[in-house]
Amino acid sequence: MKLDNIYQEEKKSNFAKVSEIIITMASRPSGFIGLSILIFHVILAFISPYIAPYDFKAINPTLMLQAPSAEYWFGTDDLGRDVFTRTILGGRTALTITFFGSLIALLWGGLLGIFCGLVGGKTDDIVMRIVDAFLSIPWILAMLLIVSLLGTSTEVLIPALGFFYGKGIVRVARAATHDVIAKDFIISARARGHSNISIIWHEIIPNVRDAILVEGAMRWSWMLLGFSSLSFLGFGVSPPTPDWGLMISNARGLMSFAYWSVIAPIVGLSSLIIGINLTADAFAKALGIDRSTKAPV
Amino acid sequence: MTEIIQKVKNLSIGFKSKKGEEILILRNISTNIKKGETVGIVGESGSGKSTLALAMMGYVKHGLYTIGGECEFNSSNLLKMKNRDLEKIRGRKIAMIPQNAGQALTPNLKIGYQIDEALQLHSDLKEEEREQKISELLNKVRLPSPETIALRYPHELSGGQQQRVAVAMALAGTPDLLLLDEPTTGLDVTTQAHVLELLNFIAKDTGTSMVYVSHDLGAIAQVSDRIIVMYSGEIVLEGPSRDILKKPIHPYTYGLLKSIPKLSLAGLPQSMPGSQPQPGTMHRGCSFFDRCDFSDEKCKSNSPQLEYLEELNTSVRCFNHKSLINDSKVNQTVNKIKTSLKDKEILNISEVSISYAKQNLLDQVLNRISDDNPTVKDININIKKGETIALVGESGSGKSTILKSIAGLLRTKGGVIKFDQKRNLSSDLKERDPNDLRIIQLIFQNPDESLNPNHTVEEIIAQPLKLYFGLKGEELKKNIKELLQKVRLGEFYMSRYPRQLSGGEKQRVAVARAFAAKPDIILCDEVTSALDVSVQAAVLNLLQQLKEDFGTTYIFVSHDLAVVRAISDRVAVLYQGRLCEVGPSKDVYQFPSHPYTEVLLGAVLEPDPDIKPKLVAEDIVEEKPPQKGCSFQGRCSRILGDICKNEIPPWQITNSGNSIRCHIPLKELQKDQIN
Known part of the structure; x- marks a missing residue:
């Protein structure tokens, strides 16, 4: 039959699906730019320890606040450390901590949201009111409290950030679940007698996965900004670890005569955030989700 | 010769595919709309009928563009006009009535205000004149007490009333041409019949030309003078409606008419094989070739042209229409349904009532539902093994609610549902054991929603097999293949996603999934x-x-009475969640006894211009069942008086085993049938 010709699209492997999405993303100018920036940063984070020209913690009082030169590309800071070295290394910690942080946020926020959306009723009411209560607490205050109680180690920062950024995902996941929950295939699964876990796993997750992933990607960029703010305030990673937030905080008083010591980390941080944002948008468009019509929660 | 008001010339509309190919939605359409005539455009979904109607008011949907041709109105081409000029024509000269008036009306503006807006835009009347015009218009569309209706919001009106308001708004600009896009599709049968009658009246009264787009040949037959049949973007047949419906000379129309179930004929209509080709897949030959019973070699490689037959005043796109002229009288042959009724009762529903009322705190604690006027009440039906019983009624009659309760998706308030005389199914899902759930399976209305879009057909059918029988690996695959074969789908469908299937194929997958559980009902x-x-x-x-193969029992819910007639052994007529009449289909359909059954059956539209619907009762929509007395008292034309208002009518049983719930004595009810 002729009809069969256009329906030749067979089940694709996961690899084929992912590469198709990436190609679609890169085919848009904004997606291409975002992806390139993000990939550039990720690669840099991996190779920076091997290509860094100087030791990031080598203090040299004779070289304080040198302007950019052939020797020190981005100049030196107030302790005579090479700004280029510190900038390319500065993204590593932030990228790692926030990546795993968003993963945790996605996991607990997504699953709790889906669960609440599915069971509804009193459980949903109670859980959502608790989430609302947490949403009303300024995250930075809560983070400061946690960090001052438990310290600034990675083991504390990742779950703490993951927790505070997951709250919003709960709502998105719950809303996305509500969209599919009324569909007949869920009712059909219920009528057959599938368990809640089976319904979540087989029926709901494949349908809300995209929305949650996009939300997670957006949260990643927000978390990056949040993490850098913590460092800026002195509650992120501790010196002398190179970190953009910390570098900006240290050098901001010298901005008027040593602009180079603050410009490099600012460009690093903002380009990464823009890169992730553009990528997340392109990702959403490639999946067919239009973020512009949906208000972020 | 009458004046032509709209001329469509060689119109082609299409879009560019990802590969840059031009894909045509409409192919070379030419037709004329004369002044004062009503033209029905009929076709299945995807035939391009809505695109054509929209083009007639100079609108091309986003993503589509005009490839060639023109739509001429008052000797100017609408498709080349600027938006500013089009604004002057739309509403004033050409008005549109949308399918879903409920969505087309602004929800937060009063009806009167919305009509006033239309009048301000499309007429030069002064304020006082406009006010008068509003009630005039509302009167014309036969809305009761126009003054009060004008002050209401759209949600305060019923679907039929909303549709009437849409008609009134369209008439505000006294247009020369009225485009109606499936205007009665979402309405109940009785309401639909009333709206169509109104449209007929308006066409005659105002002399407006109408273009009526619908997939429903029954509705088209009632209103149109001329019919255009569309198939995959082409006109395949165009001519006077009576000739087309009685003697269709195109194989597609012929097949279409044969596949519509009729009220007067029990048994299943013959189906047409295959489905309409997707846009862009047609390259050579006749687009209907695959499905045609009359095709030959010539049709395979050559596309037929629209040929005008003077003696019939009809245009037809077929090489072999001559062979159809002689034997094309629609002699419908039906496949008689066989029922192997066993005397064993499989499901007993007794005194069941279901309520949607929200429980207050005390009720929640005591785990009871207190509602003295529940949505569904006093349902008593005993269903025999192997029969097909249909629940019919308008929207809000509680037919789907009863299904949900049987499936366990909804708690019953009272009464007992018993399976096989012993197993109690009155509880909801959580309290039923897996086997109780297995014996009852559901098939839903819309396969787009009932199949998970992210699962392949294989995964969809595998679910019940895994859940109930724990099948795995090769055995699972084997079972899926067998099931697909049973629903006449090939093995290669296993790896496809629902979006890659046509509507019929999707529903077949849903059927296969239901049968995978080896259910009894x-x-x-x-x-x-x-x-x-x-x-x-x-x-x-x-x-x-x-059903014949497995001996399954069907409980069939439908608002389409002709479909029910075709497939069911027994019918239960419901009104406002109360039973009116239960009996063998042939008796209920041949001798409708209960006043409501009469109303319902009278309003069914047949694809035959000679059979007019009988409009017995008013098409009021009641929000709630009455507190006491007969459920149908509000609309009954044969109401006896206080007895109907105060006492619940008794069951009366006729000789043929038909149970009727009415105060009017049986003799009197049956007497009318003879007249």
């Missing part, structure tokens, strides 16, 4: 209403075949 909730007519017949035939 299958609940069919409007299973064919989302499907095209030609596909509907095929699905009905499939369901019947499977």
